[in-house]
Amino acid sequence: MRIAIDAMGGDHSPDKIIQGAIESLEFLPSDDAIILVGPEELLREKLAAVMARYSNVHIEPASQVIGMDDSPVEAVRQKRDSSIVRMVKLAAAGKADAIISAGNTGALVAAGVLMLDALPGVERPGIAIPIPNGYNRVLLCDAGANVQPKAAHLHQYAILASVYSQTLYDVAAPRVGLLNIGTEEEKGTALVKETRLLLEKDGGLNFVGYIEGRDIFTDRCDVVITDGFTGNVVLKVIEGMGGSLLRTLKGQMAQLPAPSAAELAPIIKKTFNLYDHEEYGGALLLGVSGLFLKVHGSAGHKAIRNAVHAAKQATVHNINERISARLSERVA
Amino acid sequence: MRIAIDAMGGDHSPDKIIQGAIESLEFLPSDDAIILVGPEELLREKLAAVMARYSNVHIEPASQVIGMDDSPVEAVRQKRDSSIVRMVKLAAAGKADAIISAGNTGALVAAGVLMLDALPGVERPGIAIPIPNGYNRVLLCDAGANVQPKAAHLHQYAILASVYSQTLYDVAAPRVGLLNIGTEEEKGTALVKETRLLLEKDGGLNFVGYIEGRDIFTDRCDVVITDGFTGNVVLKVIEGMGGSLLRTLKGQMAQLPAPSAAELAPIIKKTFNLYDHEEYGGALLLGVSGLFLKVHGSAGHKAIRNAVHAAKQATVHNINERISARLSERVA
Numbered sequence: 001m002r003i004a005i006d007a008m009g010g011d012h013s014p015d016k017i018i019q020g021a022i023e024s025l026e027f028l029p030s031d032d033a034i035i036l037v038g039p040e041e042l043l044r045e046k047l048a049a050v051m052a053r054y055s056n057v058h059i060e061p062a063s064q065v066i067g068m069d070d071s072p073v074e075a076v077r078q079k080r081d082s083s084i085v086r087m088v089k090l091a092a093a094g095k096a097d098a099i100i101s102a103g104n105t106g107a108l109v110a111a112g113v114l115m116l117d118a119l120p121g122v123e124r125p126g127i128a129i130p131i132p133n134g135y136n137r138v139l140l141c142d143a144g145a146n147v148q149p150k151a152a153h154l155h156q157y158a159i160l161a162s163v164y165s166q167t168l169y170d171v172a173a174p175r176v177g178l179l180n181i182g183t184e185e186e187k188g189t190a191l192v193k194e195t196r197l198l199l200e201k202d203g204g205l206n207f208v209g210y211i212e213g214r215d216i217f218t219d220r221c222d223v224v225i226t227d228g229f230t231g232n233v234v235l236k237v238i239e240g241m242g243g244s245l246l247r248t249l250k251g252q253m254a255q256l257p258a259p260s261a262a263e264l265a266p267i268i269k270k271t272f273n274l275y276d277h278e279e280y281g282g283a284l285l286l287g288v289s290g291l292f293l294k295v296h297g298s299a300g301h302k303a304i305r306n307a308v309h310a311a312k313q314a315t316v317h318n319i320n321e322r323i324s325a326r327l328s329e330r331v332a
Numbered sequence: 333m334r335i336a337i338d339a340m341g342g343d344h345s346p347d348k349i350i351q352g353a354i355e356s357l358e359f360l361p362s363d364d365a366i367i368l369v370g371p372e373e374l375l376r377e378k379l380a381a382v383m384a385r386y387s388n389v390h391i392e393p394a395s396q397v398i399g400m401d402d403s404p405v406e407a408v409r410q411k412r413d414s415s416i417v418r419m420v421k422l423a424a425a426g427k428a429d430a431i432i433s434a435g436n437t438g439a440l441v442a443a444g445v446l447m448l449d450a451l452p453g454v455e456r457p458g459i460a461i462p463i464p465n466g467y468n469r470v471l472l473c474d475a476g477a478n479v480q481p482k483a484a485h486l487h488q489y490a491i492l493a494s495v496y497s498q499t500l501y502d503v504a505a506p507r508v509g510l511l512n513i514g515t516e517e518e519k520g521t522a523l524v525k526e527t528r529l530l531l532e533k534d535g536g537l538n539f540v541g542y543i544e545g546r547d548i549f550t551d552r553c554d555v556v557i558t559d560g561f562t563g564n565v566v567l568k569v570i571e572g573m574g575g576s577l578l579r580t581l582k583g584q585m586a587q588l589p590a591p592s593a594a595e596l597a598p599i600i601k602k603t604f605n606l607y608d609h610e611e612y613g614g615a616l617l618l619g620v621s622g623l624f625l626k627v628h629g630s631a632g633h634k635a636i637r638n639a640v641h642a643a644k645q646a647t648v649h650n651i652n653e654r655i656s657a658r659l660s661e662r663v664a
Contacts, residue, residue: 069516144513148522181560181568184405189480190480213570216573217573229524233544238545238569239546245603245604253599267585268581270584274580
C-alpha cells in the first residue's frame with residue numbers, strides 16, 4: 001500500500017512528522033511506500049539520509065501550507081499547492097491508499113469532502129475519534145464533520161463506525177450507543193429521537209440505546225453516535241480536563257519529597273496515557289474512498305507512527321469493501 | 333426571608349442537614365424563618381429542643397422521600413408528598429423565598445421547572461452548574477433545562493448567569509463565553525451564530541466570544557453559555573472522566589509500597605476534589621421566582637450552613653430584582 005503523509009501539518013511539523021514517518025518504516029513491509037508531502041527542497045534535505053537507505057520513501061512537492069487558523073473551505077480553494085490539497089489529490093487520483101495529516105481539521109475534512117468520492121451509498125462523510133476510557137476505547141462519531149446532521153446521517157455513522165470498530169479494534173459486535181441527556185425515551189432533541197427509531201430498526205447493528213456523557217467512561221458501548229457539534233465539544237472537554245488535572249496533580253506532587261515524587265511520576269504518567277486519545281491514533285474520516293486519518297494538531301512522532309500502523313491494519317482488513325457490502329445489504 | 337430546607341435529601345440526611353439548619357440560626361436575624369421539610373413526627377422529635385428555644389423554626393410535613401437513584405420526572409410526578417415536591421411547592425406558593433436541598437438533582441430541577449413561575453421577562457428557566465476547573469469555577473448554563481433553545485433564550489442565560497456570578501461569587505464583570513467547535517466566525521450551528529450576534533450587541537455583557545470545550549479548563553471565562561443538550565452532555569462527561577481517572581489511579585496505586593501510597597492518597601484526593609462540582613455547592617435554577625440552591629449529595633452541616641448563607645447574601649443583594657432590572661433595561 002501507499003501511505004501519503006502531510007509533512008507540514010500540526011504544531012510539530014515538519015521534524016516530528018518526518019520522524020514518525022521514518023519510524024514507521026521499521027514495521028512496514030518494503031513493498032509499502034511512504035510519500036511525504038511538502039516543500040520539495042526542505043524535504044529532500046531532511047530525508048536525504050533516509051532516502052539513501054530506503055527506496056520506498058518518496059516526496060510529493062507542495063509549496064504552500066494551510067495554517068491552523070486558515071478558514072478551511074477558502075484555504076482549500078485558494079491554496080491549491082498546499083500539502084493538504086496535494087496529499088488529498090494523491091488519494092483522489094488513486095495514487096495513495098491512505099493519507100495522514102496533523103493539520104487544520106476543517107481544511108482536511110473540506111478537502112476530503114470536496115475532492116474524494118464518497119463511498120457508494122454514503123450521504124455525508126463523518127469524523128470518528130477513538131477515545132480511550134480506562135477500560136478500552138470508544139469510537140466517537142461524528143466529531144465535527146457534520147454539525148447539523150439529519151437522522152439518516154447519524155444512522156450511516158453507526159454503520160460506518162461499527163465496521164471500523166470491527167476492523168481496526170477487533171470488536172466482534174460493536175455496541176452502539178446514541179448520546180443523549182438521559183436514558184428515558186422522552187429525553188432529548190427531535191434529532192436524537194428520530195435517530196433512535198432508525199437504529200432500533202436496523203437489525204445489523206448492536207444498538208444498546210441511549211447513553212449519557214458519563215457512559216463514555218463506563219464500558220457500556222464501543223461506538224458513540226452523536227451530531228458533529230456535540231461530538232467536537234465532548235472531545236475537547238476530555239482533552240481540556242485531562243490536561244488540567246494532570247497539571248494540578250503535578251503541581252501538588254512538587255510538595256512531596258523528591259524520592260516519593262520520583263516513585264509516583266511513572267504511575268501518574270501511565271494513568272493519564274490511558275486517557276490520551278493521541279495515544280490511540282487520531283481521527284478517521286469515515287465514508288470516503290481511501291483511508292483518511294487525521295491526527296491531533298499537537299501530534300508528535302508517536303502519533304504519526306500509530307496512525308501509519310492503523311492505516312495498515314485497515315487496509316489489510318479491506319475496510320471500505322466491508323462498508324460498501326454493509327450499505328448495499330440495507331438497500332437490498 | 334423564609335428559607336425552606338429539604339431535611340431528607342443527601343447522604344447525611346436528616347441529622348447533618350438539621351444540624352446545618354440549626355447552626356444557621358446563629359447568623360440569621362430572628363425575623364428570618366427556617367422551614368424544615370420532612371416526616372412530621374421525626375422532625376418534631378429531632379427539633380423539639382430547638383423549637384422550644386427559637387420561634388422561627390418550622391416544620392413542613394412530607395411523608396415521602398425521593399431517592400438519589402429515582403427517575404427524576406417520574407419521581408416528581410408520583411411522589412407528590414415527597415420532601416422535594418413539598419419544598420418546591422412552598423416556593424411556588426410564595427411561602428418560601430429560598431429552597432435548599434442535597435437530594436436528587438434531576439428531581440429537584442424537574443420539580444422547579446414544572447412548578448415554579450418564571451421571573452417577569454424570563455422566557456425559559458435554565459440550569460447553571462458551577463464547574464471547578466483547577467483555577468476557579470465557571471458557571472455552565474444551560475445544563476439541561478432547555479434542550480432545544482432559541483438564541484434569545486441563550487442570550488437570557490448569559491444575563492442571568494452573569495448576575496449570579498457577580499452576586500454569589502463576587503466576580504465584578506463575569507467573562508461570558510459561547511461554547512462552539514472553533515473560535516472562527518464561520519464555525520458552528522445556526523443557533524450558535526445567531527446567539528453570538530445577540531451577545532455581541534448587548535453592551536451590558538462582558539462577552540469574550542466563542543470558546544471551545546477545552547477552554548472550560550483554561551480560565552478564559554467565568555460563564556459558559558450553551559444549549560441544554562450540549563451542557564448536560566458536557567457535565568456528565570466531566571463527571572464520568574473524573575470518576576474513571578480516579579478509579580484507574582487508585583488501581584495503579586495499589587501496586588505501590590504502602591508508605592508511598594499513603595503519601596500519595598491525600599494529594600490525589602485534594603486534586604480530584606478541585607474538579608468535583610459537587611464540592612462547590614451544586615446546581616442553581618436561574619430565572620425562577622425564589623432562590624433555588626442544590627447542594628452536593630454528600631453535604632454535611634457545613635455545606636447546608638454555607639447554602640443558607642449564600643441564599644441570604646443573594647437575597648440581601650436582591651438578585652432577582654437585579655435580573656428583572658437588567659432584563660427590562662434591554663426591552664427599554
